[in-house]
Amino acid sequence: MLTFWKKDLKILWRDRTELITILLMPFVLIVILGFALKGLMGGDGSAFEMKVALVEEDKTEQGITEFSQELQQSSLPNEAKQPLMEAAQSFSPKTILLEVLENDLSEQIVLEKMSEADAKQQLADQEVDSILIIPDNFTYHTLQNVFLGEEVTATLRVIKGEHANLIGTIFQNIVEQFSQKLNFETALASVDGVNKAALEPVVLEDIRKEETVTDRDPISSMEYYTIGMAVMFAFYIASAMASKAYTETDQQVVDRIHLSGKHPFHYLAGKVLSVVVLTVIQIGLLFGLSSLILQSFLPFSWEIVLRIGLITVLYALAIGAIGGILTAITVRSGSSVIASMFATGITSVLALLGGSFIPTTTLPPIIQTIGSWTPNGMVMQAYMLANQGLALDDIFPYLLRLTILTFVIFLCSIFIFPKRRTVT
Amino acid sequence: MLETVSLRKVFKKQVAVDDANLYLQKGESIGLLGPNGAGKSTMISMMATLVKPTSGTVTWEGQDIIKNPNIIRPILGVVPQEIALYKELSAYENVKFFGKIYRLSGKELERRAQEVLELVGLRDRQKEQVKKYSGGMQRRVNIAVALLHEPEIVIMDEPTVGIDPQSRNYILEMVRTLNKEKGMTVLYTSHYMEEVEKLCDRIYIMDHGNVIATGTKEELTSILSSEETIDLTLDQSNASFTKLLAQQDWILNVTESESNMKLIVPKKSRNLARIFQLAEKEHVQILSANVQIPSLEDVFLHLTGRSLRD
Numbered sequence: 001m002l003t004f005w006k007k008d009l010k011i012l013w014r015d016r017t018e019l020i021t022i023l024l025m026p027f028v029l030i031v032i033l034g035f036a037l038k039g040l041m042g043g044d045g046s047a048f049e050m051k052v053a054l055v056e057e058d059k060t061e062q063g064i065t066e067f068s069q070e071l072q073q074s075s076l077p078n079e080a081k082q083p084l085m086e087a088a089q090s091f092s093p094k095t096i097l098l099e100v101l102e103n104d105l106s107e108q109i110v111l112e113k114m115s116e117a118d119a120k121q122q123l124a125d126q127e128v129d130s131i132l133i134i135p136d137n138f139t140y141h142t143l144q145n146v147f148l149g150e151e152v153t154a155t156l157r158v159i160k161g162e163h164a165n166l167i168g169t170i171f172q173n174i175v176e177q178f179s180q181k182l183n184f185e186t187a188l189a190s191v192d193g194v195n196k197a198a199l200e201p202v203v204l205e206d207i208r209k210e211e212t213v214t215d216r217d218p219i220s221s222m223e224y225y226t227i228g229m230a231v232m233f234a235f236y237i238a239s240a241m242a243s244k245a246y247t248e249t250d251q252q253v254v255d256r257i258h259l260s261g262k263h264p265f266h267y268l269a270g271k272v273l274s275v276v277v278l279t280v281i282q283i284g285l286l287f288g289l290s291s292l293i294l295q296s297f298l299p300f301s302w303e304i305v306l307r308i309g310l311i312t313v314l315y316a317l318a319i320g321a322i323g324g325i326l327t328a329i330t331v332r333s334g335s336s337v338i339a340s341m342f343a344t345g346i347t348s349v350l351a352l353l354g355g356s357f358i359p360t361t362t363l364p365p366i367i368q369t370i371g372s373w374t375p376n377g378m379v380m381q382a383y384m385l386a387n388q389g390l391a392l393d394d395i396f397p398y399l400l401r402l403t404i405l406t407f408v409i410f411l412c413s414i415f416i417f418p419k420r421r422t423v424t
Numbered sequence: 425m426l427e428t429v430s431l432r433k434v435f436k437k438q439v440a441v442d443d444a445n446l447y448l449q450k451g452e453s454i455g456l457l458g459p460n461g462a463g464k465s466t467m468i469s470m471m472a473t474l475v476k477p478t479s480g481t482v483t484w485e486g487q488d489i490i491k492n493p494n495i496i497r498p499i500l501g502v503v504p505q506e507i508a509l510y511k512e513l514s515a516y517e518n519v520k521f522f523g524k525i526y527r528l529s530g531k532e533l534e535r536r537a538q539e540v541l542e543l544v545g546l547r548d549r550q551k552e553q554v555k556k557y558s559g560g561m562q563r564r565v566n567i568a569v570a571l572l573h574e575p576e577i578v579i580m581d582e583p584t585v586g587i588d589p590q591s592r593n594y595i596l597e598m599v600r601t602l603n604k605e606k607g608m609t610v611l612y613t614s615h616y617m618e619e620v621e622k623l624c625d626r627i628y629i630m631d632h633g634n635v636i637a638t639g640t641k642e643e644l645t646s647i648l649s650s651e652e653t654i655d656l657t658l659d660q661s662n663a664s665f666t667k668l669l670a671q672q673d674w675i676l677n678v679t680e681s682e683s684n685m686k687l688i689v690p691k692k693s694r695n696l697a698r699i700f701q702l703a704e705k706e707h708v709q710i711l712s713a714n715v716q717i718p719s720l721e722d723v724f725l726h727l728t729g730r731s732l733r734d
Contacts, residue, residue, distance in 0.1 A: 003524045007510065007517075014512040014553075252508040255474050256569065259497050260525045 004270020005277075011244065012278065018240055023282055026233040027289050033229070034222035034294065050167045051110045052101070053119035055133040060095065063139030064088055067147075074148065084147050093142050094134055097156075097178055101132075109171070120159075129164035130171045133157040142182075219384055223297055226290040227383045228356035230283045231376040234319045235347040237278045241271050242326035242339035249331050258418075268324055268417050272410070275323035279316035287312075297387060307386040307395065311379060314399055318375045318406040324413035332418055355380050378402045425449050426471065426496075426577060426609070431480035433466050433633075440466040442633040444480070448577070448611055453603040455624030456613040457720060459730070463633040464613040465505060468579050471611070472502045501575035505582045507562045508569075511555035515546050515565045518554060519572060526573040540568040545594060560591020567595065571602075577609045578602065584619065599623055617720040627720065631728050645718045647726065651676060653716040654695060656685040659709040668702055677725060688726060 012019060067088055071081055101109050112128070119131045134156060141154035158175050160168025248254050257267055287308065290296040297304070329338045351357060353370055354377035360368045371377040382398040427447040433440045441463045448454050456464050469475040471482055473493035482489050484496045509518050519537045523529075528536055541547045544564035554562055563583055570578060580599065584592045600623060602608040614620050620627055621641055629637040629644070637644055658665075661683050669687065670678045674695075677688040689695045696713055703710050716722065724730070 003521065007513070007521050010517070011510055011512045248510075251506045252504040253510065255504065256502070256508050256522065257525060258474065259472065259500065259502055260522070260527075260573075261494060261497050262525045266525075 001266045001269045001273065004266055005273040008241070008244070008270055008274035009277065012240070012274065022233065022236055022240065022278070023285055026229040026282070026286055030222065030225045030229045030286065030290060031294070033225040034220075049108060049110065050130065050164070050171055051112065051128045052171060053122055053128040053131045054098075054111050054113045055116045055119050055131060056094075056113060057116075057136040058094060058134045058138035059136075060092055060139045063137060063141075063143065064092075066137075066140045067143040070144070071148070088143050088147060091143070091146070092139060093154075093182055094139055097134075097175075100178065101174075105174070123159065123161045126161060126163045129161050130168045131157075131159040132171075132175065133159070219387060220296065222290060222294045223387060224359070224384075226286060226294070226296055227380055227387075228351070230286045231315065231354065231379050231383075232347065232351040232356040233286075234279045234282060234315065235322070235350065235376070236343060237275050237282065238319050238323035238326055239339050239343035239347070241275050241323045242330045242342070243336060245271060245327040246330045246336035246339060249334055250336075254331055264417050264419060265414065268327060268413060271327045272320040272324040272413075276316045276320035279319045280312055283312045283316070301389065304386055304389060307392060308383065310392075311382045311386060311395070311399065314402055314406070315375065315379045318379075318402055318409070321406045321409035321413065322375070325409050325416065328413040328417035332416055350374050350376055353377060373401075375402055375405055378405075425485065426611075427483050428467075428471060429481045429483075431467070431470060431482065432478045433463075433470060433475065434478045439633050441470070441477075444630075444633070444635050446471075446628055446635065446638075448609055450576070450609055451603075451607050452626065453599075453610040453612065453624045455620035455627040456611065456630060457615070457617060457620045457627055457724070458613075458630035459615050459724075461632075462615075462630040464630055465581050466633075467630065468502075468581055468611060468613060472500060472579055473497060474502075496577075498573070499576040501570035501573070501578040503567050503570045503578065503580040503583050505585065507554075507566050509554050509562065509565055511562075512553060514551050514553050515541060515557070515568070516550040518565060519550075519568060522569045523572045528572065536572055536574075540571050543571065543598065544568045558588065558591070560587035560594075563587055563595065564591065567598065575608070577611070579611045581613050582615070583612075584614070584616070596622060617724075621720060629720070629724060629727065631724070631730075636727050637723065641720065644720060644723050647718075647723055650691060651688050651718065651726065652691050652695070653718060653722045653725075654687045654689060654699065655712075655714040655716055656687065656699070656710055657712040658683045658685065658703075659711055662706060662708045665703065665706040665708045668706060669699075672698075672702070674698070677729065679725065686725070688722065 068085055071084060071088070074081070076084070098111075102111050111132075114122070116131075116133065119128065119133075122128045123131055135154075138154045138156070141152045144150040144152045145154060156175055156179065158168070158172045160172060245254070254267070258264070287297065291298070291300075326339050326342055330336060353367060354360070354374045355371060356376065360371045360377070363371070372381070378398045378401055382395045382402075385395050385398075425447055428444055431444040431446075432442055444463075444467055446454075446456075446467070456467065458464050466475065470477045470490075473482070473489055473496060476490060487495050489496045510521070513521065516537065519540060520533065523533045523537055538547065541550050544567055546561060546564055546568070549557075549561070554565060557565070567580070567583060570580075583599075584595055587595075596619060599610060599612065603610045603623070610623070612620065612623055624641075626640055627638065627644060628635050637647065661680070666678060666680050666685070669675055669685070675687055675689050677686075679686040687699070696715070699713070700710065
């Protein structure tokens, strides 16, 4: 078996054109797709920056003072007034909003304070993308609404520039989310009868951040397409080996091997092993290049590397099995049709189903289900989970399925391959 | 003895070999002569246990090798018509690889590798990739690989097709050496009559899947002992002259090729005179007329009405 394996690797190594296509072409595609579709993934970081003019008509201290006076004049018992007074001192929705915009979202939003006239002028001159107007009495009305339950509306105004409609809409959404969050917390407090004095300040961190299960950033487009292209191009190794088998069959090299009395399993196993080794090299090379050149899969973690290594080996075995069955069919039929069809058509379909081109979450559920049963689909999920730092337990179901599939395909290839004792 | 009895092979509805009987004794050199498409390759593929016959038997020393191909495979060397080598590898690497799968190893493998490369005259260029060789050199490596395990029987399927004369002569000499000096049994197929005449003790002639004649060269050419072949060279082709000759009942066969004609006629002293008379009648100028000793080509022509290279 080693004799066959070494021979197959030597032949592939000397076919420079095929080698470059298999090993380096995927990296070219990764770069193209990764840059072209940047922003598709959550981990791509800030894809934009917006300039917002802040028109602050509201005076916080004045609002609190007015509220305090109204509270004093209200019919509430004194024991209730004092905590509300204290709460009002610390509860400032405007301050919370500005903290989010100026600090938490400082990478995306540049806030500049100015008058309304200046803001409108700058919007017209396209020097700012949006205007946020905090109207007069905003703090006062908000306190009235929250603590006294008065039906008073405190409205933030967002004016979007036509030249930056998309960015303006995003900013508007941020402000709307803030308002909704604030209203929700207030309503919840009212329903539950929570002491409004003990109302916690609205936490707006989840407006900005996407939820992630682990501490690592969500996957970026470069990482996604590194994985996608790696698992897709592995199929080409399998079909390339089957094509070589066709050449050997056509040129009667396989007949020579039959005549030698060598068990056909050695020939088949040599092909499978060659595919496995090349797949490991290919995927390792792609992940390595992506890490070094495209700064993917950071921060570095040995745990994650080992998990990715395990997935790679198991996937390579699956690709080896696929190479085996393609070889078996090719030698048995004496035709290169299956290998060609696999390379030109079936690989693309599997890649689409498995999510190599676009995330499967954008596809219909039935397609997602089918895709989750393809070897590349299983492995894409496994790689992404591993990259997120999830434990082996979370990845294990995918790997188990993959291993079973590998075993079944390999058994089929042994069954199909022409036997030694029979004359063909 | 390797023997086929009533061997038949049908591919879909095409009869490739029909009721073929052939035998090889140990140490013999047997030729299988026939034009392209005669069924020679299919015949030897069945004898080499690579293709299953539709009917008939192939036996070695009385044992059925179709049911049990491993009886003969260890002692059989096959040189296919295709260059059955890994062209990305060197001659040395090819020889080493196939030697290993024939279970040679270590020093024995190295010794045999160098021996066969020496035999085929490629020892000095053994480290070059096969794809860089000429056609003749590739065919020599093709033969070398078949001889690695020192087979008792070698089957060669048109080993000199499409190669330069130097390599061709080298191969023919090599085959002669293998048979006469090393005692290998050789089954040699070709559509080149002169190769088969030179190398083979006995000859089988095949056409359209059938063995149409068998025997030594002398036995086969004696089929035409009552006939002779006349080669004519005309100044130009003349259809009416050709037609006139074909109409003569004393002319057995007329074959035309551009301005050359080949006639098979009974041996009579006045053949040439009658031909010249007919030529004068048609105003045809005969540049040369040559009475040939019958060859295997003529035998084939007599038996099939076609030349070997049609």
